[in-house]
Amino acid sequence: MSPMRRALLLWGASRLLLVLAVLTVAAGAGLGAVDHPWADGRWWLDRFSTYDSYHFVRVADEGYFTPTRRCCDQAYFPAYPMLLRALGPILGGPTLAGWVIALLAGFGAAAGLWLVARESLSDKSTRYAVGLLALAPFTVFLVAVYSEALFLAAALFAWWAGLRQRWFLAGVLAGIAVGTRVTGVFLVVGLLVHYLLERRRAGRSALGWDAAWVLLPAGVLLTWMGWLRAQTGSWDAYRQAQAVGWGRESLSPWAALRDQLTDIAAAPDSWLLATRILDLAAVLAGVLLAAVLLWRRRWAEAAYVVPSVAVIVLGSVWESAARYALAWFPAYLLLAEVTQQRPRTRIAVLALSAALASWITVGFALRLWTG
Secondary structure, three states: OOHHHHHHHHHHHHHHHHHHHHHHHHHHOOOOOOOOOOOOOOHHHHOOOOOHHHHHHHHHHHOOOEOOEOOOHHHOOOHHHHHHHHHHHHHOOHHHHHHHHHHHHHHHHHHHHHHHHHOOOOHHHHHHHHHHHHOOOOHHHHHOOOOHHHHHHHHHHHHHHHHOOOHHHHHHHHHHHHHHOOOHHHHHHHHHHHHHHHHHHOOOOOOOOOHHHHOOHHHHHHHHHHHHHHHHOOOOHHHHHHHHHHOOOEOOHHHHHHHHHHHHHOOOOHHHHHHHHHHHHHHHHHHHHHHHHHHOOOHHHHHHHHHHHHHHHOEOOOOOHHHHHHHOOHHHHHHHHHOOOOHHHHHHHHHHHHHHHHHHHHHHHOOOOOO
C-alpha cells in the first residue's frame, strides 16, 4: 500500500471515530430530537447539523430570497448550498447531501494536503501534516454540514495544481473555492503571487497568456456579485448582509482587540468564556503564522494567509475565528517542516491539538456553541 493510501486510511479511521464520538456523547447525554424548523428529523443526522448548517439547508430548499426573507443568507457563498440542492433529491434531502459532501470533501482535503506537502517534504513529514489536519482542534466541522471541507479540498488541489504549474486546473479549482467561501479570493491572490514568482524564476515576462486561467475565479466572484446586485440592487450585498445579520464592521486592530476582550469579560458562562479565549488565541496564532511566512519569504503562502487573518483582525467580530483557522493550510506545512528534527515537539503539538479537538467535539455533540 502506498504511503498516501495509508494516510487516507488513517484519515478515514479518524473520521469514523469522530462520527462515533459525536453520536455516543449525544446519546449518553440523552439528547432528543432537534427543535428547529430546518432540522432534518433523523436523530443521528441532526447531530451534524447546527447553526450555519441551517442557512445552507434553507438556501438549498428555498433559495436565497423569499417574499418575506430578504436578508441575510446572502452572507453564505453559493457553491455548497447549490450542491445540497442538486444532490438532495438523490441522497435523501439537503441535510444528508451536505453531510455526505462534507465527508467526501474531507477525504479530498486530506489527499490535497498530502499532494501539496509531498512537493517539499518527506513521506514522514507529509503524513505528519495530514495528521495535524486530522487532529486540528475544530476538525469536527469537517464531518458536519458546513462548507469547510469543500473549501479545503478545492483550495488544496488548486494549490497543488499551481505548484505543478497546471494553471487551468488551478483556476478551475480556485473558482470552486471562491464560490464556496469569501476567503477563496485570498487563495487566488496567493496563486497569482506563486505564478508571478515562477515566471520570474524562469526569466520570463511577468504575465503570459496562462495568467488568464489564474484569474478565472474572478469570473465566479463577479457572477455572484452581479446576481446579488440584480436581486438586491447593491453590489455590496454580501458585506451588508454580514453587517445586518452578524454586526460585522471594519475596525482598527486595537479597537477590534478591545471589543474581543470585552466579549471575553462579559461571557455569560464558562463554556463561552473558553471558546472566546480560543478565538482570540486563533487570531494571535494567525498573526504569528503570517509573520513567520513573511520572515521565511514564503511569499505565495503569505499572500493567502495575511489577508485571511487581516479580515478577522480588522473586523468587529472574532467569533468563529478558531474554526476559520482550519483553512490556513500553510500552518500544517510549516509545522511539519520546522519540526522535522524535533520528534518530541511533534508529539507535544499533536497531543495538545488532539486534546482541544476532543473538547470541541464533545461541545459540538452537546450542541454548545463551538464556532
